Amino acid sequence: MSKLLEVKNLTTSFRIGVGLVQAVRGISFHVDEGESIGIVGESGSGKSVTMLSVMGLLPDYADIKADSILFNGREMTAMNEKELRAMHGSEIGMIFQDPMTSLNPLFTVEQQLTESLKIHQGLKKQEARARALELLKLAEIPNPEARLKQYPHELSGGMRQRVMIAIAIACSPKMVIADEPTTALDVTIQAQILDLLNHLKQEMKTSIIMITHDLGVIASMCSRIQVMYGGTICEQGTAREIFYDPKHPYTWGLLNSIPKLTGDTNEKLIPIRGTPPDMLMPPKGCPFAPRCQYCMPVCREYMPPRTVLGDTHAVACHLMHPKAPKVLRREG
Amino acid sequence: MATPLIEVRSLKMYFPVGTSLFKKRKLLKAVDDVTFDLYPGETFGLVGESGCGKTTVGRTLVRLYQPTAGQILYRGSDIAPLDEKQVLPYRKKMQMIFQDPYASLNPRMTVSSIISEPMRLQGVAQEQITARVAELIEQVGLKKDHLNRYPHEFSGGQRQRIGIARSLAMHPEFIVCDEPISALDVSIQAQVINMLEELQSEMGITYLFISHDLSMVRHISQRVGVMYLGHLVELADTDELYSNMQHPYTQALMSAVPVADPDLAAQSNRIVLQGDVPQPIDPPAGCPFASRCRFCQNICKEQLPEVREISPGHLLACHVMGK
Numbered sequence: 105m106s107k108l109l110e111v112k113n114l115t116t117s118f119r120i121g122v123g124l125v126q127a128v129r130g131i132s133f134h135v136d137e138g139e140s141i142g143i144v145g146e147s148g149s150g151k152s153v154t155m156l157s158v159m160g161l162l163p164d165y166a167d168i169k170a171d172s173i174l175f176n177g178r179e180m181t182a183m184n185e186k187e188l189r190a191m192h193g194s195e196i197g198m199i200f201q202d203p204m205t206s207l208n209p210l211f212t213v214e215q216q217l218t219e220s221l222k223i224h225q226g227l228k229k230q231e232a233r234a235r236a237l238e239l240l241k242l243a244e245i246p247n248p249e250a251r252l253k254q255y256p257h258e259l260s261g262g263m264r265q266r267v268m269i270a271i272a273i274a275c276s277p278k279m280v281i282a283d284e285p286t287t288a289l290d291v292t293i294q295a296q297i298l299d300l301l302n303h304l305k306q307e308m309k310t311s312i313i314m315i316t317h318d319l320g321v322i323a324s325m326c327s328r329i330q331v332m333y334g335g336t337i338c339e340q341g342t343a344r345e346i347f348y349d350p351k352h353p354y355t356w357g358l359l360n361s362i363p364k365l366t367g368d369t370n371e372k373l374i375p376i377r378g379t380p381p382d383m384l385m386p387p388k389g390c391p392f393a394p395r396c397q398y399c400m401p402v403c404r405e406y407m408p409p410r411t412v413l414g415d416t417h418a419v420a421c422h423l424m425h426p427k428a429p430k431v432l433r434r435e436g
Numbered sequence: 437m438a439t440p441l442i443e444v445r446s447l448k449m450y451f452p453v454g455t456s457l458f459k460k461r462k463l464l465k466a467v468d469d470v471t472f473d474l475y476p477g478e479t480f481g482l483v484g485e486s487g488c489g490k491t492t493v494g495r496t497l498v499r500l501y502q503p504t505a506g507q508i509l510y511r512g513s514d515i516a517p518l519d520e521k522q523v524l525p526y527r528k529k530m531q532m533i534f535q536d537p538y539a540s541l542n543p544r545m546t547v548s549s550i551i552s553e554p555m556r557l558q559g560v561a562q563e564q565i566t567a568r569v570a571e572l573i574e575q576v577g578l579k580k581d582h583l584n585r586y587p588h589e590f591s592g593g594q595r596q597r598i599g600i601a602r603s604l605a606m607h608p609e610f611i612v613c614d615e616p617i618s619a620l621d622v623s624i625q626a627q628v629i630n631m632l633e634e635l636q637s638e639m640g641i642t643y644l645f646i647s648h649d650l651s652m653v654r655h656i657s658q659r660v661g662v663m664y665l666g667h668l669v670e671l672a673d674t675d676e677l678y679s680n681m682q683h684p685y686t687q688a689l690m691s692a693v694p695v696a697d698p699d700l701a702a703q704s705n706r707i708v709l710q711g712d713v714p715q716p717i718d719p720p721a722g723c724p725f726a727s728r729c730r731f732c733q734n735i736c737k738e739q740l741p742e743v744r745e746i747s748p749g750h751l752l753a754c755h756v757m758g759k
Binding site: 292343344347358362363376 | 654655694702
């Protein structure tokens with residue numbers, strides 16, 4: 105499969121009054137055509153900022169540096185604002201977490217849905233309307249004719265997210281970025297939306313980047329996963345590698361701290377002690393070192409290199425060094 | 437089984453909505469005829485989707501609301517009809533931990549005055565308060581020099597600990613935990629849950645654990661109740677409920693939970709419910725779940741199903757299942 109998006113050495117910082125918040129610190133990854141990858145991490149890990157940087161959607165006080173961001177063979181770092189805008193919505197669609205704040209309350213569903221069709225594809229009003237109806241049907245919205253005339257506040261949370269999805273796929277983009285698309289929704293509605301995304305992915309061969317903190321959502325949606333912590337990627341691999349053969353102590357910690365729906369109910373959860381780092385003053389060495397129970401002196405001094413374990417699996421941890429002690433994951 | 441700490445009998449909590457001089461005001465039936473018992477030292481999980489009334493049940497139990505009808509028997513005496521003054525002695529025994537640790541702590545108060553407020557309201561002497569506050573802050577894993585700081589200096593997990601310290605101040609017997617972890621990061625959630633469990637085993641507190649996180653409820657609760665549109669539709673011991681769920685809504689809810697296991701996720705047969713939860717304002721007659729139920733029959737649309745005990749301790753409100 106060919107690479108649709110390839111990001112090399114991306115660094116994003118925010119200049120704020122007291123200093124520089126280093127939200128993303130030198131990460132590289134790629135997305136193949138038609139595949140869905142998951143970016144998992146806690147708040148402040150840099151997962152959303154990564155994608156907003158790629159899209160060029162960050163405010164002026166953000167410093168974005170990258171060796172290269174190739175999308176569909178074109179270099180995005182060399183593009184000006186106009187060229188970037190032409191890509192937004194037509195080649196890359198975005199779905200945000202909160203459909204209430206990301207839809208404009210003053211415009212009807214039809215106006216918001218046809219906007220990108222008119223701009224990017226130059227459709228006339230009638231054509232755009234017909235396409236909008238088609239999209240609402242694709243997004244499995246019942247009674248689409250009536251919905252077109254409604255305003256966002258007249259729709260339920262699940263319906264609003266469906267409208268967001270319809271907008272994101274309006275111009276048949278090659279890639280859809282979904283930033284916590286189901287976090288604000290109830291589980292039964294979340295299941296509907298995940299089903300819809302899976303369905304659209306198969307139907308339209310769209311690549312999906314799923315940003316979430318929910319390991320369950322990732323497991324059911326994504327073939328490859330990257331785990332982010334403190335602005336770096338600490339582990340990346342296929343879903344099976346991350347869930348069944350994780351190597352990074354942070355990934356172990358994440359998996360140990362969630363209870364399961366089956367098995368022994370009396371098992372004790374093993375929390376990760378401490379709190380995530382302050383990215384205004386990130387630790388000198390490995391960002392996870394202060395919370396890691398296997399921390400070695402070297403971890404506090406040097407950032408761990410990326411160790412490649414196989415075609416798809418890579419870990420950034422000093423424990424992977426041949427001379428490091430062999431440790432075993434504490435099972436939950 | 438032991439005698440219950442709290443017996444909830446046909447609890448109803450209706451809110452009038454809309455204002456009109458001439459039309460009859462509509463009623464939002466947030467909790468409609470809910471009956472269950474809470475036993476000393478247990479954790480009772482209450483699950484359901486937003487708007488199902490689970491938070492209202494919790495708030496009504498600690499008498500933040502005046503129930504429309506029904507009884508709340510606390511150690512045998514009914515606290516439902518009591519007024520603000522009469523209910524004050526019970527407030528010591530019943531506390532609440534809130535969902536949002538940002539909104540539930542007053543930003544203008546220091547940690548020390550937040551934790552001591554319940555004691556001041558109950559008229560505890562100042563010397564005792566100071567000693568108790570110092571004891572509490574260490575009990576929840578924070579340090580004494582945190583006491584003079586303000587809430588904004590703390591992370592979400594630490595704030596939730598402060599909220600827990602406040603709820604423990606008066607040595608309560610019963611705490612309503614209303615989504616205590618849903619605003620926290622995954623790695624922090626386990627810290628708070630473990631602490632709640634430790635506090636319970638030390639002090640024998642009874643928890644009503646309200647959450648939409650079904651796997652966490654399974655982990656922490658001994659018994660679980662499932663609510664839908666103001667009604668308790670199923671109630672059973674945790675193991676029984678998670679292995680032998682009967683109500684079609686419980687089944688759909690459980691199957692919708694994403695499993696953090698790619699192989700299981702690929703195999704799972706998800707029951708995807710159609711449509712949204714109906715409005716609890718003037719709800720339809722019959723079973724509240726009828727409009728979305730895959731087993732719906734004629735009787736379901738007409739008659740509200742009675743709560744039946746289908747096996748010891750397993751209660752079910754459904755016309756079709758469990759026969």
